[in-house]
Amino acid sequence: MPHSYTKKNGSSFKPDPSRFLFNVDTLYYSCLPKNYDQVMNDWLLQELSEGRELAEKFTESKRTISLKLPKYENELLFEIEGKGKTAYSYQIRNQDFAFYFARRSDNDNYPIFVHINQFKLWQLGVIEAYMESLEIIALLGFVIETCKPSRIDLCCHTDQFQFTITDLQKHFKTPPNTKKNGLWGVDFDSLSFETVAFGNRSNYQIRIYNKSSELMVKQKYHFLQVYEEYGLTNNVWNIEFELSRKFLKNIEVNGEKNFFDDMDNLLSEKGLSILWTELTTNKFKMLKSKEKADSPLLPLWKVLASGNKGKNGKSVFFQTNEYMSRVKEIDDSLPRELKQITGRYKKFAKNEPIPEGVEPLNFAMTRYYKMILEEHPELIKKFAEEVKKEQSLYVDQDINKLIKKEPQTTPNS
Structure with missing residues (x-):
């Protein structure tokens, strides 16, 4: 059992439901x-x-x-x-x-x-x-x-299970004739893997993969703020269902055909709840023994399947989760820019005498701005316009209210 489970009664293990993050991805x-x-x-x-x-x-x-x-x-x-x-x-x-x-x-x-x-x-x-x-x-x-x-892709991020090939072989049950169409990042010594996929993307597919590894490769650092806030470790997995219109059209709800071929139905409280139940109890599941028809769900999958019930009985996908902040995402990205930007400032300090007591970086930044004002004042105006444009490309209230209605004047204007 994974170390990240919480113990109960000193012997068995129980997943912590607060460390399952559900969302439409x-x-x-x-x-x-x-x-x-x-x-x-x-x-x-x-x-x-x-x-x-x-x-x-x-x-x-x-x-x-x-x-x-x-x-x-x-x-x-x-x-x-x-x-x-x-x-x-x-x-x-x-x-x-x-x-x-x-x-x-x-x-x-x-x-x-x-x-x-x-x-x-x-x-x-x-x-x-x-x-x-x-x-x-x-x-x-x-x-x-x-x-x-x-x-539509529905997903759940959690650190409450560390998947191995053995888990797939013993516990993971798929619909009949569903093919495993990919297994990547395999370590045969530990029987670990990074990604596995079952199903056809033209219809429906489940992907289980190490989200923490993906974040580092694709530099999706904005998820780190979410994991930190919800107490997840640095070994998070994603269970994700990719659903095409073809799949959605073929699901009947109380005898009603094409129920999910309509956005209002799909994104209704009822629709999202029914859809998640279909995926996690009828299509795919992890059982204590997939060879036994009456085998119960693993504790992990019980919590996963309960995603159809959130606060006040609503599907967790129906709620406004507010997991992320654009302002915080940009703030968190700034430290990665510092080394590169600081390195460029060296050119503005290495060929000029630096006055006694003046910090070299401060000297370089001051010289840079002075040269811009004297030689390319148009860049000051262009910079302000581009900042305003980039702010306007975010559909975000916190960033939108920062936009200056009139460009700021420069000392020489």
């Missing part, structure tokens, strides 16, 4: 407005076409669309991107959302495709993040008729 959906072609013809198509052309010719110069959401003090920006590798003709995005647009409406496909950033889902919870994305679509002028899910 990925969300893609498509949207059908009633007036799509009208909005595109009135203004948006020309704006997107000109912006796409600019982005494809000059990769560092992008046109933006500004929107004013009532809950934010200042306007938000969305950059118009090049076409990229997508079936949609146009796209706009910022740090939290991406919206893709067809040139015109199509009877076979919904013309708007939406991706909500992972950080936004962990920051607001899926309900508020989804509602915010709908508000953005409405501000563009669209009247929304209906929305359908394309993909």
Whole structure:
């Protein structure tokens, strides 16, 4: 048994439910407005076409669309991107959302495709993040008729079990004919692994992997603030279900077909609870012995399956979890910049006499700013404009309220 279990009665082990973090980790959906072609013809198509052309010719110069959401003090920006590798003709995005647009409406496909950033889902919870994305679509002028899910990933992060190949062999039960389509990072001496996946991504798939290892490789340091707050160790695992629209459409709820082929149903309290129960009790499970039909669930999986019940009986996925903070994420990233930035300042100190009693770094920073003012004052204004733009690309109240409405003047202006 893993050392991170909490003991009960001095002998058996029991997982600590407070160290299971549930959330929607990925969300893609498509949207059908009633007036799509009208909005595109009135203004948006020309704006997107000109912006796409600019982005494809000059990769560092992008046109933006500004929107004013009532809950934010200042306007938000969305950059118009090049076409990229997508079936949609146009796209706009910022740090939290991406919206893709067809040139015109199509009877076979919904013309708007939406991706909500992972950080936004962990920051607001899926309900508020989804509602915010709908508000953005409405501000563009669209009247929304209906929305359908394309993909949703449900996950749980925990340090209460350290998975091994033996666990998979003895305890992990999958639906009939479900293939294991990957096992990575295997250590045959300890029988440990980093990632395992079962199922087909075009339908549904479960991935179990060492999240702590992934964070270091992909530099997703923002999760560390969450683990620290909730008391998780540096050996966290993620049990994650990736669900396609094909899978969602085939689940009946009380005899109702296509129940989950509708975003309102999918993200309802009932929908999320039923979906998690289906995944953790009917599709996949860890049993004391997977060879016995009546074998009970392992304690870990009991807690995992209880994710359909949170505060006040609501699914934990239905709640606003507020796991993450954008401001704290940026603050936490600054120490990693210090060495690189400090190294660049050396050039401003090594070829000039430093006055007695003046600290070299302070001298270098002062000389740098003085040279900017004297030789390139336009960079001062450009810096202020770029800071404002980057702040406006975050759909975040704490960052949005920091935006200066008027650029600050320089000593020489």
